[in-house]
Amino acid sequence: FSSVTSVLNMSVFKDRFVLEDLIQELKKKSAALSFGPLQSNGHVTVQGSFPAIILLRDFLLLKAKSLSEKNKREESESRSRPTRRLQQHRLTTETSNFVRDADRQKQVVVLDTDVYLYMKYFFPNAFVVNGDVLISDITDGDVTTVCVESAGSRSDAGQVLRVKEKIEKQSIKLHNALRKERIYFEERIRDEKRRYKSVCESLKPRYPCVLVIPYDTHTDVIGKPSEIFEFTKELNK
Structure with missing residues (x-):
């Protein structure tokens, strides 16, 4: 997990920024x-x-969110001024929405799926919460999004943030320490597949900190580089 590649679509900013200048700004902010x-x-x-x-x-x-809000403000200002009653109704609606949002605090953590699976298996306490906090996850290929939210009480805001930070801190440690090896079975005969899986x-007992995830066509082995090296060497004997 030392490096990943992503493609950014910067065209959404072209109406407000010179894209070349914006990318130079990103390079300064993200020197790594x-x-x-x-x-x-x-x-x-x-x-x-x-x-x-x-x-x-x-x-x-x-x-992008800031840009969207600015566009909405400009669009609103370009319209004719609404009556006082409409303004009062709008203010009441916005205040009501704010209270409902505040009642349900929410934090999101985006994780590498392999790191997430390793955490779930070896560090389950990172996802253990009381009844006031809910955790859900959505996996989309190599990325898993973990949502941490309150069960409704406004007093849970600090707890939701602490749970999110705990997950984030543990995931960064693991991301820098883990390696994955994928062992393919597709081109092997049935007996070989059975032997590899066996x-x-x-x-597993000899490498208790290695996570083995079997699939029909391959097996993923996740752990520290030294242990993965020894594990795969034993496997290929």
């Missing part, structure tokens, strides 16, 4: 990332660590 050339369609390739990519994504999402199971 490597940026490719800006394409004519507004796409740019970025390479670096997963946490750094996520920080860049969050920065761009905030910038050997994987027999090696």
Whole structure:
């Protein structure tokens, strides 16, 4: 997990920014990332660590949200001034929505799926919460989004944030320490597949900190590099 590659679509900013200048700003803010050339369609390739990519994504999402809100304000100002009654109704509605949102605090953590699976297996306490906090997850390929939210009490805001930070802190440690090896079975005959799966199971007690995830066509082995090396060496004997 030393490096991942992502493609950013910067075209959403072209009406408000000079894209070349915006990318220069991103390079200064994200010195640990490597940026490719800006394409004519507004796409740019970025390479670096997963946490750094996520920080860049969050920065761009905030910038896009700010831009959207600014556009809405300008659109509102260009319209004719509403009557006082409409203004009062709108203020009441917005205040009501704010209270409902405040009653349900929510935090989101985006994780590498392999890190998430390793955490769930070896560090389940990171996801253990009381009845006032709910945790859900959505996996989309290599990325798993974990949602931490309150069960309704406004007093849970601090607890929701603490749970989110605990998950985030543990995931960053693991992201920098883990490695994955994928062992393919597709081209092997049935007996070989059965033998590989059997050997994987027999090696588990000797490598208690290695996570073995079997699939029909392959097996993923996740752990520290030194242990993965020894595990795969034993497997291929």
